[in-house]
Amino acid sequence: MSDSIAEIRRDALDALRTVTDRDRLADWRSQYLGRRGAVSALFGTIGGLPPEERASFGQRVNALRQELDQAFEARENLVQSHLLARDLEEGEIDISLPANPRERGGLHPSTRTHREFQMIWADMGFQVYQSRDVEADEFNFTLLNLPPHHPARDMQDTFYTKDPRVLLRTHTSPGQIRAMRELGDGGTKPIRVILPGMCYRQEQVTARSEIQFTQVEGLAIGRNIRMSDLKGTIAEFAKRMYSPTAKVRYRASYFPFTEPSMEVDVECFLCGGEGCRVCKYTGWLEIAGSGMVHPDVLRNGGYDPSQWSGFAFGMGPERITMLKHGIQDIRYFWGNDLRFLQQF
Amino acid sequence: MLVPISWLRDFVDIDVPVELLAERLTVAGLEVAHLKYIGLPQQSVEGVRMPRSDHLVWDRDKLLLARIVEVKAHPNADRLVLAMVDYGGERPEQCVTGATNLFRYKDAGPIDPPIWSAFAMEGAEVWDGHSDKPKRMTLKGKELRGIYNKSMVCSEKELGISDEHEGVIVMEHEAHYVAGAPLADVLGDVVLDIEFTPNLARCFSMIGVAREVAAILGVEMRYPSFDFLAEGEPIEGQVHIDIREPALNPRFTLALLRDTEVKQSPFWMQHRLKLIGQRPRNNIVDVTNYLTFELGQPMHAFDYDKLVERAGGTPTIITRLPESGEQLETLDDVLRDLGRETILVADSAGALSLGGVIGGGDSEINDTTRNVLLEAAAWNNISIRKTLREQKVHTEASTRFSRGVHPSQAILGCGRGIELMRQLGGGTVARGLLDAYPVPPEQVTVEVSIERIEGLLGMKVTIEQAAQVLRRLEFEVTVAGDLIRATAPDHRLDISADPLVGQHDLLEEIARIIGYDQIPDTIMADEMPPQRENTTVLIEERIRDILVGSGLYETINYRFTSRESEAQLAPSGAQSSLPQADYVEIANPAASERDALRHTLMINMLETAANNARYQTTQQVFEIGKVYLGAGELLPEEPLRLGILLTGPRNPAWWGGAGSAGDMDFFDMKGVVESLMHALHISDFSMKRGTHSSYHPGRSADLLVAGACIGSFGELHPEVAARFKLTDAKVIYAEFAVEPLIWQQQRLHAIEALPTTPAVLEDIALVVNADTPASEVEAVIRQAGGRLLKEALLFDVYTGDQIPAGKKSLAYALTYQDENRTLTDKNAAKIRRKIIGAAQHRLKAELRA
Secondary structure, three states: OHHHHHHHHHHHHHHHHOOOOHHHHHHHHHHHOOOOOHHHHHHHHHHHOOHHHHHHHHHHHHHHHHHHHHHHHHHHHHHHHHHHHHHHHHOOOOOOOOOOOOOOOEOOHHHHHHHHHHHHHHHOOOEEOOOOOEEEHHHHOHHHOOOOOOHHHHHOOOOEEOOOOEEEOOOOOHHHHHHHHHHOOOOOOOEEEEEEEEEEOOOOOOOOOOOEEEEEEEEEEEOOOOHHHHHHHHHHHHHHHOOOOOOEEEEEEEEOOEEEEEEEEEEOOOOOOOOOOOOOOOOEEEEEEEEEEOHHHHHHOOOOOOOOEEEEEEEOHHHHHHHHHOOOOOOHHHHOOHHHHOOO | OEEEHHHHOOOOOOOOOHHHHHHHHHHOOOEEEEEEEEEOOOOOOOOOOOOOOOOOEOOOOOEEEEEEEEEEEEOOEEEEEEEEEEOOOOOOEEEEEOOHHHHHHEOOOOOOOOEEEEEEOOOOEEEOOOOOOOOEEEOOOEEEOOEEEOOEEOOHHHHOOOOOOOOOOOEOOOOOOOOOOEOHHHHOEEEEEEEOOHHHHHHOOHHHHHHHHHHHHOOOOOOOOOOOOOOEEEOEOOEEEEEOOOOOOOEEEEEEEEOOOOOOOOHHHHHHHHHOOOOOOOHHHHHHHHHHHHOOOOEEEEEHHHHHHHHOOOOEEEEEOOOOOOEEEEOOOOEEEOOOOOOEEEEOOEEEEEOOOEEEOOOOOOOOOOOEEEEEEEOOHHHHHHHHHHHOOOOHHHHHHOOOOOOHHHHHHHHHHHHHHHHHHOOEEEEOOEEEOOOOOOOOEEEEEHHHHHHHHOOOOOHHHHHHHHHHOOOEEEEEOOEEEEEOOOOOOOOOOOHHHHHHHHHHHHHHHHOHHHOOOOOOOOOOOOOOOOHHHHHHHHHHHHHHHOOOEEOOOOOEEOHHHHHOOOOOOOOOOOOOOEOOEEOOOOOHHHOEEOOOOHHHHHHHHHHHOOOOOOEEEEEEEEOOEEOOOOOOEOOEEEEEEEEOEOOOOOOOOHHHHOEOOHHHHHHHHHHHHHHOOOOOEEEEEOOOOOEEEEEEEEEEEOOEEEEEEEEEOHHHHHHOOOOOOOEEEEEEEOHHHHHHOOOOOOOOOOOOOOOEEEEEEEEEEOOOOHHHHHHHHHHHHHHHEEEEEEEEEEOOOOOOOOEEEEEEEEEEOOOOOOOOHHHHHHHHHHHHHHHHHHHOOEEOO
């Protein structure tokens, strides 16, 4: 029987020396060391031996197993290190081949700008108040100090519905009245809200004008809101939205629902105020219309204008988005061409 | 409005560069959109940026004021003459010129009085008058048909004043003209193009702008004379005024000039009118236009004799509303039907003009007119606006009257107008003016305390400072203690009699004249309202993030559509499953296919998908937006909807071969919907076979949240898809109401602890009837598996030769696990037996070998 042990040992070690890959390593292991392998078979023959030989035979088979285990381990290490070396040497790929594309998805640029607005205004205590798109003429105009036939109605090309009392809001300002009436608690509570939303104007659709566009209106009502607060608040917004050193210019203007009214310009961030095509060589970009809430509008919102004051402003996110990304054509916004949307 | 700085200087001294004035006007609310330079150099002013102008700057040494003293024939050319020009040199310069307007002086000896014109010396730069495109040229000496010539007399085009190139500039003598003076000092100018907001009606004239300039610069305003030399018979008795609608026509004034001559206006008048874009006609009409722009008081001139003829005697000017069916042919040759709103100027024979808007042809001034009746009136601006809307006409007069012209201006215009007409055309003015003034506006006086001014502005202002600003704007101001009392000047209609509104009116004047830049920047010291989060916004943004994270792009579509477009969303013969609501219909739509507001996001998302299909095979997009459902109330409901659209290959083409996964289908959308529900932590949701008619009848589902259906999703009905030419790949669409998700999403949810015991994994395949829903099989497996069955993942669905017809095989990967102990093979086998038993019993399933 010792012959068989020696024979198996020789065969096994000989065979192991020719093994160079993982599969044949596994084959070798199961052939010699597996449950049905040669070594197990040797153990299986123990029962057939005379009792006095069993112990020593058993010891030798055990020794064989240990030796083969060790040999296997050594060979495995050798094979693995060779394989690793070969993989490192030969496993080069052409890294210039195109990637396996991933769809990452993306927010609409308008949403991105609105989020930026909302974050900045939230930090200054302005919460979002949403108002309706289809409005009563009364809210869109009359309560905002634009009675029928008011010249300022000419400034806005209105979409009317077949019910002449109802229109598509031309600006987010009617939300001022709704916010005051809903949040003001009969003119007794301060308010700080922004009103983002879609507005509509009956215009020729061109690269520069659209029939729908978004606005963000802001409204602050309090017992002691000053024009200087309006300036300070807008300046703070400009610093965060444009640049910490953004210069701001205020121009007297006119909106029926604010008085005094002013337009706010920020130094053109594309040319640093030097003058370029985008700012029409003036060095300024118009960013907001604003003013102190008109006493009649305060009254229409339920406040006593001798006790309460407020400011309001309106901004056009599309224009800011266009400036920031060099978008030349406003029709891109609602065209939803994926080749456009995928660039954000 | 175009405002030449030279005209402004008639009324106010301007001692700052025009560029700085433009900036000051702009920040004070008179937005200067553009500066047009005529001959003068553009100046650079610290802190003021302007577009660089490429105009011709007149060389002060080479472009001179000169007089043409004689015109001689050119010996070799009929169409050229020799102009002898005194430009202040030792002897006159001879210029060869083809200017047709000099031909009449040819060989007629010395011209007396001499003609003043613009003279360009050798080396001067001018525009090439013969070039169609702007082209500069420098004068050089050369022979013109045998006569050497090195200088020229200029046309307006050559100087960049206008496109006029018919003849050279011909100006009448003025006392201050000196031959050889730089032309820039005589005709050099800058024209400001100013845009006025509606509250600045008072500024629609040179005097209106000059008042602002005076207030801004703190200088004196210099008014023209409104007196007139009247030596004729008194006007009383020669014409009468009958105002029948005083509310619409609060004032009407008339002046009469007899024995005048209608002819061309002198150069200065024509030049000014041309500078502001008006075409000169004749001296009478030019004066009415001139005063419209100078004073802001539009006027109208009638041929008095025609009125006499029409009346068969002394005319009476009647202002009234039209009679029914009345018509008038206006100066623009339009025969107009007169609606009930239009206030008319008429006489006993009928309508003469649309009051404050446009004159009629009948009583027009023409070359033979000798007696002129001049009207200056005041009109109700709302009434004028109604006329404009009804008659669709706009004139310089209506621009002003529709914004509001104070009635005080009429009498001023009448006086100055008749005097100018007399000066330009000669004749005798009737003594006195006829002035019917039934409704003088009330004077407005506003009281405001300095505390209120300071409190609203947030700026230190002294009462003297505030009072002075108002005085500069011609308010009458008295100061008593800390109270200002200010009475608005005659030309202003914008100061409110409401005490609080009036205070804001004054506040604005004080702030904008002192300068908004003087107000400090402050942080609101006022009480901060409670900060409430907006749950709708939060969930909207959360949904956006989840879907973008799933690889979808957000779109924002038009909210406009049409009834007909949305009707295409139901296949033929099928009832539409869209909301049964009224449409919000647009009375003045931008286009007929956009004449209503949408009931669904589907319509525009499909149109967008069709557009994108031209460039992209795979589309994964969504939109969150409102739909508009008329509900019988004044205003519609505006619920928020989420629309999702998937189409095209699941994986984009790639060299590595991943593109083999096929086109997206129902189950891709189901995956998007489920992951959305999971990400919102909405656990109470389910799906059932859908019935929405826009979808393939066998491939759609309704989504139920908390038992209520919030929308549907599925494969678009092939007929609907074909209408939008979306036939290359299946289109999978979903639309849900967003508001129900707000209340169902779990803001707080508990997590499951991570198990520490090993799991047992095994696969089973069940053969069931082909029409048994997979959800039912899974439910049976889960129920039988009980607590220890952690996962049952369907990984294969098979129908085919290896199993009987009418059957399908569903293969599940099962995960057994007990958090408290390690499961043995025996435990696992027991669960497996229970599952198989239940499947056999309840589904008549067989275990697939």
